[in-house]
Each structure stands twice: as structure tokens, then as C-alpha cells.
Amino acid sequence: MDLKDTPDQAAYRQRVRAWIEEHRHEAPELSSGLHAADPTAFRTWQGTLADAGLVGITWPKEFGGAGLGPIEQVIVSTELRRAGCPGIVDHIAVGNIGPTIFTYGSSAQQERYLGPLLHGDEGWCQLFSEPAAGSDLAGITTRAVAQDDGTWRVTGQKVWTTMAQFADYGMLLARTDPDVPKHRGLTMFLIDMRAAGVTVRPLRQISGAAHFNEVFLDDVELPADAVLGPVDGGWGVAMTTLMFERLALLAAFEELGWSAEDFVEPVADLPAMGDAHVRQRIAELTTELLSLRYSAYRTLTALSRGDVPGPEAGLGKIAIINAGVQASELIVDLLGPAAIDGRWGDLAMEMPGLRSGGGTEEILRTTVGDRVLGLPPEPRVDKDVPFSELTTGKAVAA
Amino acid sequence: MNFGLSEEQELLRDTARDALERLDTIASAREALDGVDLLDSWSTAAEAGWAGLVIDEEHGGAGLGVFDAMLVHEELGRRLTGTGLLGHVTATGLLNAAAQDERVATILPALAAGERRAAMTLARPPRDDDEGWTLDAPVPGGGRASLPAADAGGALSGTVALHPELPGADVVVVVATGPSGRVGAYLVDTAAPGVQITEVVHGDATRPLGTLELRQAASTPLQADEGDLARAWYTGQALLAAEALGVCQATLDLGVAYAKERHAFGRPIGSYQAVKHQLVEILRRIDLTRNLCFFAGYAADSSPGEFALAASSARFAGEQGADYATRTCIAVHGGIGSTWEHDAPLFWRRAQLSRRLLGGVEDAGDRVAGEIITTARDRVAAAA
Numbered sequence: 044m045d046l047k048d049t050p051d052q053a054a055y056r057q058r059v060r061a062w063i064e065e066h067r068h069e070a071p072e073l074s075s076g077l078h079a080a081d082p083t084a085f086r087t088w089q090g091t092l093a094d095a096g097l098v099g100i101t102w103p104k105e106f107g108g109a110g111l112g113p114i115e116q117v118i119v120s121t122e123l124r125r126a127g128c129p130g131i132v133d134h135i136a137v138g139n140i141g142p143t144i145f146t147y148g149s150s151a152q153q154e155r156y157l158g159p160l161l162h163g164d165e166g167w168c169q170l171f172s173e174p175a176a177g178s179d180l181a182g183i184t185t186r187a188v189a190q191d192d193g194t195w196r197v198t199g200q201k202v203w204t205t206m207a208q209f210a211d212y213g214m215l216l217a218r219t220d221p222d223v224p225k226h227r228g229l230t231m232f233l234i235d236m237r238a239a240g241v242t243v244r245p246l247r248q249i250s251g252a253a254h255f256n257e258v259f260l261d262d263v264e265l266p267a268d269a270v271l272g273p274v275d276g277g278w279g280v281a282m283t284t285l286m287f288e289r290l291a292l293l294a295a296f297e298e299l300g301w302s303a304e305d306f307v308e309p310v311a312d313l314p315a316m317g318d319a320h321v322r323q324r325i326a327e328l329t330t331e332l333l334s335l336r337y338s339a340y341r342t343l344t345a346l347s348r349g350d351v352p353g354p355e356a357g358l359g360k361i362a363i364i365n366a367g368v369q370a371s372e373l374i375v376d377l378l379g380p381a382a383i384d385g386r387w388g389d390l391a392m393e394m395p396g397l398r399s400g401g402g403t404e405e406i407l408r409t410t411v412g413d414r415v416l417g418l419p420p421e422p423r424v425d426k427d428v429p430f431s432e433l434t435t436g437k438a439v440a441a
Numbered sequence: 442m443n444f445g446l447s448e449e450q451e452l453l454r455d456t457a458r459d460a461l462e463r464l465d466t467i468a469s470a471r472e473a474l475d476g477v478d479l480l481d482s483w484s485t486a487a488e489a490g491w492a493g494l495v496i497d498e499e500h501g502g503a504g505l506g507v508f509d510a511m512l513v514h515e516e517l518g519r520r521l522t523g524t525g526l527l528g529h530v531t532a533t534g535l536l537n538a539a540a541q542d543e544r545v546a547t548i549l550p551a552l553a554a555g556e557r558r559a560a561m562t563l564a565r566p567p568r569d570d571d572e573g574w575t576l577d578a579p580v581p582g583g584g585r586a587s588l589p590a591a592d593a594g595g596a597l598s599g600t601v602a603l604h605p606e607l608p609g610a611d612v613v614v615v616v617a618t619g620p621s622g623r624v625g626a627y628l629v630d631t632a633a634p635g636v637q638i639t640e641v642v643h644g645d646a647t648r649p650l651g652t653l654e655l656r657q658a659a660s661t662p663l664q665a666d667e668g669d670l671a672r673a674w675y676t677g678q679a680l681l682a683a684e685a686l687g688v689c690q691a692t693l694d695l696g697v698a699y700a701k702e703r704h705a706f707g708r709p710i711g712s713y714q715a716v717k718h719q720l721v722e723i724l725r726r727i728d729l730t731r732n733l734c735f736f737a738g739y740a741a742d743s744s745p746g747e748f749a750l751a752a753s754s755a756r757f758a759g760e761q762g763a764d765y766a767t768r769t770c771i772a773v774h775g776g777i778g779s780t781w782e783h784d785a786p787l788f789w790r791r792a793q794l795s796r797r798l799l800g801g802v803e804d805a806g807d808r809v810a811g812e813i814i815t816t817a818r819d820r821v822a823a824a825a
């Protein structure tokens with residue numbers, strides 16, 4: 044076992060490091076939280092990175108990527124972090140949406156959208172969740188109706204949409220046939236966020252900042268070529284997106300590069316470092332974070348030997364949230380109530396919400412239980428029933 | 442980067458699994474609680490070449506590393522096999538490093554072949570928040586028991602209470618305080634005058650404990666410094682972690698199989714989330730421990746500066762995981778899970794004893810914290 048670069052990887056790292064050395068003065072200051080308040084400067088930086096071939100490392104070359112492997116992806120994020128430079132700002136776009144477009148898109152769609160997406164020239168958001176359908180994503184009610192001229196009309200509401208306030212385009216899941224079972228009547232669309240009938244309203248979150256939004260769609264007209272993938276085949280498209288999302292989530296945290304020392308540093312000189320209970324808490328969060336690091340090395344090795352990432356990646360997400368909760372709360376506990384309104388308090392406040400984002404802990408555990416352990420699934424009352432006859436998928440009466 | 446098992450390592454693991462599956466170690470673990478002699482699995486270990494795992498080829502061993510030994514220990518844990526290999530590996534690792542001494546080199550081939558068995562009394566290295574080398578056992582009124590003492594002629598006196606893997610050993614590496622006050626390692630023959638090992642079983646008959654009493658016992662002082670002694674302690678931690686991993690895996694397999702078969706309220710119990718999510722939590726802790734075992738194995742062989750952190754982390758996660766996994770396994774089985782005939786309680790017994798040995802979970806956690814606090818303080822100091 045070793046963690047050394049191969050000669051090729053070492054040469055790549057050298058090139059990346061040299062490029063960063065030369066261009067780091069162009070980068071904006073790192074933001075302290077998980078999101079930037081205003082992404083403009085970060086988008087410009089993403090464009091600079093993209094010009095140098097440092098965005099979409101694992102994307103195929105024909106779509107503007109570097110056509111390299113996940114190990115090179117990690118080399119780039121490690122080198123950026125080492126230099127104190129931010130990476131890409133549009134994780135959802137580069138991680139989930141772009142790959143869905145290069146998997147399912149027409150060549151016209153690929154040509155039109157992928158370049159500006161990669162360069163951060165156009166921002167994207169993922170319009171899946173709705174007020175009445177999150178975990179049960181196939182229960183969405185946003186309706187897209189085909190018109191005689193081949194265009195579509197869309198009405199409905201999306202919610203918790205990260206970055207929608209800065210987005211030029213969205214990837215939208217909508218119901219195109221309510222009279223078949225719920226997974227079968229869905230279609231994926233690419234939508235212009237400035238089209239008539241689209242309204243975006245930022246939602247303030249626990250910390251007071253607004254990183255996600257509600258999006259109202261009021262009889263929005265979509266051209267025929269807005270459809271991504273097969274009509275009524277949107278569920279398969281969405282599953283592909285969520286598969287890419289699992290990897291993107293882990294890559295995003297890898298980029299953060301959380302280590303136990305970072306969290307202990309602000310409290311390292313307090314007398315509490317001798318307290319047995321505090322030390323056990325430090326051990327808990329350290330083991331979670333170390334495990335994530337070595338899990339990444341193991342996964343990268345498996346991927347480079349030809350394995351495909353499975354649903355067990357969900358366990359990594361649970362571990363990240365566990366560690367983030369433990370770390371931020373320990374620091375605030377030790378620094379006292381004033382720290383609630385500061386960098387560490389802000390982080391602590393992002394954590395409870397992140398437990399739901401990207402799949403709730405319950406849903407992830409159920410998926411891993413079914414697919415990895417092979418445990419029997421729960422009985423499904425909604426299986427072969429036309430969506431229009433279901434009580435699920437409808438909002439709770441006010 | 443190459444952070445996976447090599448083909449040789451996969452073979453080592455698979456061969457171990459096959460060999461151990463042919464032994465009825467689990468039934469023996471139960472019977473031994475009623476006083477029947479524990480199945481002797483040392484011959485299996487010797488035949489498979491595990492006795493010489495960490496001894497260099499020139500002395501008759503396989504010349505492999507701590508990580509390879511951990512792979513075997515995971516399989517031992519999975520089958521609750523009480524071989525005494527943990528004591529043998531920690532002792533022979535140290536002896537192998539001291540083999541420039543002719544007296545040591547001459548005994549290595551017999552140890553490598555498994556004709557003789559070695560054990561070691563492991564001593565706790567100092568932590569960031571305490572000082573000095575001690576034994577694990579707490580003493581009434583505070584502190585921990587002190588090490589045996591060696592006089593200028595190498596004669597040892599003192600007691601090491603309730604230490605795993607001592608019974609059955611032919612030679613023991615004893616960590617003792619020398620005449621100058623420095624800690625060192627001393628080799629004693631258990632048949633020599635003044636050496637006595639009393640065997641006791643507490644909770645888990647697959648892991649007999651020994652109390653070693655030394656009264657002016659003759660010994661061979663070994664060439665080993667504090668770094669070697671610390672390495673032996675952390676090797677013990679890493680091997681216990683690997684065993685705990687095997688225990689977790691075995692109980693997960695038992696629990697999942699039962700949850701698929703057993704029906705209640707018209708459906709398999711594994712379809713109920715309360716059951717499913719607990720089993721997934723075992724899997725999560727297995728992943729956690731396995732990742733850290735990889736770290737420990739990597740550090741032992743390639744990054745010694747991180748070995749204390751890595752081995753302590755693996756031990757901390759592994760023993761906690763085994764505690765959770767074995768309890769959950771009993772619970773998932775309902776009433777049958779708490780009977781003498783069932784296997785689940787045997788794994789639980791193993792977890793209960795193991796997590797209290799050699800510093801236990803608390804000491805491992807404390808060491809993890811100590812390593813991180815030290816690194817963080819160094820950073821603060823460097824920034825100032």
C-alpha cells in the first residue's frame with residue numbers, strides 16, 4: 044500500500060502546482076462557510092480554472108473536460124487547498140447537472156450548455172424537490188403539458204433550490220402523465236430561469252443567510268427541445284443525477300479538506316484539553332474524519348481498478364454530517380455562548396439542514412439496507428397505482 | 442496511489458478464512474465456558490505460517506508486516522479463535538527487530554515455525570497528559586501498576602496481572618524498568634525458576650488471561666528502545682482493532698441472515714426500518730473501523746510517525762463498533778439471542794472482555810485526542 048503519486052500523477056501535480064503558483068493572485072478570498080454570499084467573483088475564477096483545464100477533470104474530453112480519473116480530480120483539489128485558493132463554485136452544476144446532460148442530452152444540448160456551465164459563465168440549479176415531495180421525489184406534482192405545436196406549458200412549485208437566485212438555467216423534473224404509476228409519468232426539462240412565469244424567492248435559512256429558494260412556475264412555456272432524455276423517462280434521468288450527486292457531495296467535502304486538527308486548533312490552549320470527557324469527544328470526531336480520508340483513498344483505488352461507486356457512498360455523507368455536528372458543537376461548547384454568533388456557530392447552524400440535503404439520513408440508511416445488505420424492502424402501497432389515484436404526493440391540507 | 446489489498450494479501454486473508462472455517466471454534470468457545478479445554482488452534486496457525494508472519498525470511502519467517510497480521514486477526518475475530526497469535530506477533534515483532542543479538546537470532550527459527558510460542562507483556566507508553574511507562578492495571582487510590590523491575594544482572598521481579606495471551610507461552614518478552622530507571626525489554630523462559638503464569642478466564646474463554654509473577658527470574662536483556670516498546674503497544678492495539686472488525690462482520694452476517702428469515706406481523710423483520718437502520722449502523726461502523734485499520738496498517742509499515750494515532754483510532758472505533766454490533770445482534774434475534782445455545786452472546790462476551798483490555802476504549806480515545814491536541818498546539822505555536 045502506498046499513497047505516492049505514479050510518475051504520471053507526479054508530473055500532473057507538478058503542472059497543476061506551477062499553474063496555481065502563477066495564477067493564485069487572480070483568485071478571490073476563500074469564503075468561510077460552505078457557500079459564498081455572492082458567487083460573481085468565484086464564477087470568474089471558475090472560468091480561469093476551466094480555461095486551464097482544471098474544471099471537470101473527470102468529464103470526457105469531447106465535452107470540454109480533462110478526460111482524467113478521480114485521482115487527478117483529487118490532485119487538483121488538494122493543490123488548490125494547499126495554496127489557499129477556492130475551487131469551483133458551481134458544485135451542483137459541474138458535479139450533477141453537467142454529467143446528466145452529457146449522459147442524456149442531444150448533441151445540440153451538449154454543445155449549447157456544457158461549455159458555459161463548466162466555465163461558470165452560466166449558473167445552474169436543480170429543480171427537483173417540491174413542498175409536498177422531497178424524499179418521495181417521484182411524488183412531485185409540477186405539471187408539464189404538451190402543446191399541439193410541440194412546446195410545453197409548465198405549472199407548479201419547486202423548493203429548497205440551492206443557488207436558484209443566481210441561476211441562468213435549471214434542470215427541472217415535472218409530471219407529464221398523471222394516469223400511470225408515479226415513477227413512469229415523469230420527464231426532465233432544461234429551463235431558462237428568466238423565462239416568463241418563473242419567479243424565484245430566496246428563503247432565509249437557520250443561520251439567517253439565504254442559500255436556497257422557492258421557485259414558482261406559472262404557465263411557463265418551454266420549447267420542444269427543452270426535454271432532456273426520453274419523455275416519460277425522467278425517473279431514470281433523475282436517478283442518474285442522484286448517482287452523480289453522491290460522488291459530487293463527497294468530492295465537495297474532500298475539497299473542504301476538514302481535518303481534526305483544524306477543529307481542535309481554536310481550542311487547543313484551553314484547560315479543557317485535559318478533561319477526559321472532552322478528550323473522548325475529540326476522539327469521536329477525529330475517528331470519523333480520519334475514516335473519511337482513508338475511505339476516499341480506498342474508494343479512489345477501487346475506482347482506478349475499475350469498480351463503480353455504489354449506494355454505500357451514502358454512509359460517507361452520514362459520517363460527514365456526524366463529524367461536522369460534533370466538531371462545531373464542541374468548539375462552541377468550549378468557547379461559550381458568544382461563539383454561537385461567529386464562524387463556528389454558523390457552521391453548527393448549517394449542519395441540521397444538511398442532514399436532509401442530498402437525501403435524509405433515514406432515506407440513505409434504508410437505501411443502504413436494501414441495496415447493500417440485501418434486506419427486504421418495505422411494503423409499498425403506491426406501487427402499481429396510477430399517480431392520480433394516490434394520496435401520497437399531495438400537500439397536507441392547510 | 443494504491444490503497445487496497447495486494448493479490449498476496451487477498452490470498453492470505455482468503456486462506457485464513459478457509460482454514461478457520463474448518464475448525465469448530467465457536468462451539469468450542471461455548472464449551473470452554475463450562476470448563477472443557479479450548480480447541481487448540483495453534484497448530485492451524487503454525488501450519489498456515491502465521492507464527493512467522495512478522496519474522497524476517499533469514500530467520501525462517503515470512504517477512505511480512507503488521508497489516509498482514511491484521512488481516513489474519515480479522516479472520517480470527519470473525520471465528521472467535523483463541524490462538525494466542527496476538528501475543529506471539531507483538532513479541533516476535535520486537536524480537537525480530539532485536540535479532541542482531543546472537544542469542545535472539547538463535548531462538549527465532551523455532552518461533553517462526555510455531556514450535557515455540559512467544560507472548561509479551563505490553564506496557565502503556567506515556568501520553569501527552571501523563572508521564573512514564575506503566576502497566577494497564579489501575580491501583581486502588583489512583584494511578585496504575587508499575588512495571589516489573591530488572592536488577593543489574595537482568596533478574597526480574599514483579600507482577601503483571603490479567604494480561605491477555607500469556608497462558609501457554611514458552612517465552613515472554615517482559616517490559617520492565619532497568620536498574621538505571623529506563624524501561625527496556627527482557628526475554629524470559631516460562632519454564633525457568635522464579636517464573637509463574639496463572640491462567641484465569643473472565644467472561645470469554647477464547648481469551649484466557651494470565652497473571653505473570655516474577656521472583657528474581659533470569660532474563661536476557663533485549664536491544665529495544667522506547668520507540669520499539671511503544672511500537673509493540675500500538676501493534677497490540679491494531680491487532681485488537683482488526684479482531685473487533687471481524688467480530689462486527691460476523692455479527693452483521695448473523696443479524697442480516699436472521700432479519701431476512703424471521704417474520705413478524707406478516708413480513709420479514711428486516712423490512713422494518715427500526716431493525717434495518719440498526720443493521721446499517723453496524724455496517725457503517727465496520728466501514729469506519731476498516732478505513733482506520735487500513736490507516737493503521739499503512740502507518741505501521743510506511744508512516745511510523747502516525748502509527749500511535751492510527752492504531753489508537755482503529756482500536757477506539759473497533760471496540761466501540763464491536764460493542765454496538767454484538768448488542769444489536771442479540772436484540773435483532775429477540776429471545777433466542779439471549780440464550781446459551783445461540784452464537785450471538787459468545788461474540789458479545791468477546792467484545793465485553795476485549796474492549797477492557799490493554800488500556801481499553803477510554804485509553805485509546807485519550808491517545809487519539811492527545812495526538813491531535815499536540816498537532817494543533819504545534820500549529821498554534823508555529824503561527825505565533
Ligand SMILES: Cc1cc2nc3c(=O)[nH]c(=O)nc-3n(C[C@H](O)[C@H](O)[C@H](O)COP(=O)(O)OP(=O)(O)OC[C@H]3O[C@@H](n4cnc5c(N)ncnc54)[C@H](O)[C@@H]3O)c2cc1C
Nearest residue numbers: 169170171172176177178203204205396399400401403405
Ligand atoms: C441545504 C439544502 C439544500 C437543498 N438543495 C436542493 C436543491 O438544490 N434542489 C432540490 O431539488 N432539492 C434540494 N434540497 C431538498 C432535499 O433534497 C430535501 O429536503 C430532501 O430530499 C428531503 O425532502 P423533504 O424536505 O420533503 O422532507 P420529507 O421527505 O418530507 O422528510 C421529512 C422527514 O420524514 C422522513 N421520511 C420521509 N420518508 C421516509 C421514509 N420512507 N422512511 C422514513 N422516514 C422518511 C425524512 O427522513 C425526514 O426526516 C435541499 C435541502 C437542503 C436542506
